Amino acid sequence: EVQLVESGGGLVKPGGSLRLSCAASGFTFSSHSINWVRQAPGKGLEWVSSISSSSSYIYYADSVKGRFTISRDNAKNSVSLQMNSLRAEDTAVYYCARRGRDGSKKFDYWGQGTLVTVSS
Amino acid sequence: AIQLTQSPSSLSASVGDRVTITCRASQGISSALAWYQQRPGKAPRLLIYDASSLEGGVPSRLSGSGSGTDFTLTISSLQPEDFATYYCQQFNSYPFTFGGGTKVEIK
Numbered sequence: 705e706v707q708l709v710e711s712g713g714g715l716v717k718p719g720g721s722l723r724l725s726c727a728a729s730g731f732t733f734s735s736h737s738i739n740w741v742r743q744a745p746g747k748g749l750e751w752v753s754s755i756s757s758s759s760s761y762i763y764y765a766d767s768v769k770g771r772f773t774i775s776r777d778n779a780k781n782s783v784s785l786q787m788n789s790l791r792a793e794d795t796a797v798y799y800c801a802r803r804g805r806d807g808s809k810k811f812d813y814w815g816q817g818t819l820v821t822v823s824s
Numbered sequence: 825a826i827q828l829t830q831s832p833s834s835l836s837a838s839v840g841d842r843v844t845i846t847c848r849a850s851q852g853i854s855s856a857l858a859w860y861q862q863r864p865g866k867a868p869r870l871l872i873y874d875a876s877s878l879e880g881g882v883p884s885r886l887s888g889s890g891s892g893t894d895f896t897l898t899i900s901s902l903q904p905e906d907f908a909t910y911y912c913q914q915f916n917s918y919p920f921t922f923g924g925g926t927k928v929e930i931k
Contacts, residue, residue: 739920749860749868749911749922763918766825799867809915810858810873817867
């Protein structure tokens, strides 16, 4: 069974840092791109970042570029999102999502999400 | 960045109704579009990819169509479990933007 489990969320002050993790199981992790998608309270979905299967290609939304860093460890089946210089508008549930095999145009599995709250 | 505009933003319908949600892209994206369903407090669930391909396990009363800039998600006969929020997402180019969502409520 494919599983994605996020962790690391919590309350942080503006300007602070947080590191999210996404632990994967039940599939060949090194064959899939992994993405982070967030959802502010009561709002819609926002794509945040993507890392390819071998970490060769990394992309960020303009809203987080220069502040967030995505990385992965294929030996540990995990992806991390290092979030620095956090702002109130980064408050959201953060989901990790698997892109379908061979770059298929879908996020076919999602984690349950982890809540990040940026507040003083 | 490619913008996706969903309409309507919300709708009220009854069980058994036919429901259509549209998603319009700010530029052509071929068929690089997916649809998701999200229930309150839950993660999104993939329904449709490549604009019209049904994901495994998704009921056949759901269907997707379109290409280029105009896309639709249709539910042929609304069931109680279909009351949720629906999002489209484009995969033509980064950033992989989402539409604003359509909330389907019970009339």
